[in-house]
Amino acid sequence: MMESGSAKPAETKKELRRQLLALRDGLSEAERAEASRLACRQAAEWIEASGIGSVMAFVSFRSELDTSPLLEYCWARGLRLLLPRADIGSKRLELHAVRSRDELAPGAYGILEPRPGRAAAAREAPEAIFVPGAGFDRSGGRIGYGGGYYDRFRAEGRAAAGAAWIGLGFASQLVPQVPMEPHDAPLDGVITEQGLIWTTSNPPKGGRS
Numbered sequence: 258m259m260e261s262g263s264a265k266p267a268e269t270k271k272e273l274r275r276q277l278l279a280l281r282d283g284l285s286e287a288e289r290a291e292a293s294r295l296a297c298r299q300a301a302e303w304i305e306a307s308g309i310g311s312v313m314a315f316v317s318f319r320s321e322l323d324t325s326p327l328l329e330y331c332w333a334r335g336l337r338l339l340l341p342r343a344d345i346g347s348k349r350l351e352l353h354a355v356r357s358r359d360e361l362a363p364g365a366y367g368i369l370e371p372r373p374g375r376a377a378a379a380r381e382a383p384e385a386i387f388v389p390g391a392g393f394d395r396s397g398g399r400i401g402y403g404g405g406y407y408d409r410f411r412a413e414g415r416a417a418a419g420a421a422w423i424g425l426g427f428a429s430q431l432v433p434q435v436p437m438e439p440h441d442a443p444l445d446g447v448i449t450e451q452g453l454i455w456t457t458s459n460p461p462k463g464g465r466s
């Protein structure tokens with residue numbers, strides 16, 4: 258029975274997360290590859306138009322949209338690519354500047370992460386942050402794996418002032434509304450294989466392109 262009207266956001270989020278991850282797991286390899294290629298092209302076009310020099314992205318795991326084409330784009334264009342290491346104890350993200358795939362190794366949760374001895378700690382704050390998720394909505398709502406890593410990272414003020422926070426996922430991960438809690442900061446936009454959607458009335462650096 259649906260009781261979304263009376264359920265607490267945290268419980269509703271848990272159920273929505275479960276449903277969205279099941280849906281994402283159901284995409285075929287071919288669908289995933291094609292959508293990933295298209296979405297990463299959209300992200301690259303936005304980066305190109307915005308003129309930013311440092312990008313925070315993520316290395317995909319489980320059934321996430323495959324960010325490999327975006328990582329390759331950043332390396333090919335000589336952009337600073339900052340990737341996170343998750344500290345499970347503190348639920349904090351630590352950023353490293355990664356210059357090639359050789360600087361990655363399996364880390365927390367089995368995700369490929371920067372190898373501390375190889376990739377230098379990031380000196381700068383990222384100008385754009387591509388955010389993973391289980392689901393997104395058109396008003397900046399996002400639901401992740403429930404670790405609160407990205408909300409904490411944002412609350413710590415570690416992105417550049419005016420940085421663009423952009424969700425990156427499949428169009429099938431867009432839902433009418435993600436229930437938001439007070440600690441959830443809204444995203445500025447979402448990129449899927451169908452294009453970029455700005456979710457704010459005041460688009461960040463780079464503008465509407």
Ligand SMILES: Nc1nc2c(c(=O)[nH]1)N(C=O)[C@@H](CNc1ccc(C(=O)N[C@@H](CCC(=O)O)C(=O)O)cc1)CN2
Pocket residue numbers: 315316317318321341342343366368389390401402403404405406407
């Ligand atoms: N590619 C990628 N990297 C990322 C993230 C992400 O979503 N995608 N994260 C974004 O935050 C952080 C990792 N966050 C994670 C949080 C929880 C679990 C996890 O396995 N959770 C358990 C459930 C725990 C529970 O019961 O609450 C599970 O799903 O089995 C995995 C990753 C940092 N790096």
Ligand SMILES: Nc1ncnc2c1ncn2[C@@H]1O[C@H](COP(=O)(O)OP(=O)(O)OP(=O)(O)O)[C@@H](O)[C@H]1O
Pocket residue numbers: 270399400401402403404405406407408409412440441
């Ligand atoms: N800024 C913060 N400081 C302390 N705790 C926080 C902060 N932001 C979120 N949390 C806590 O983290 C937990 C998970 O939050 P939430 O369900 O929003 O995670 P999520 O966005 O799905 O996860 P992730 O960002 O890891 O993908 C919540 O219990 C929340 O209270």
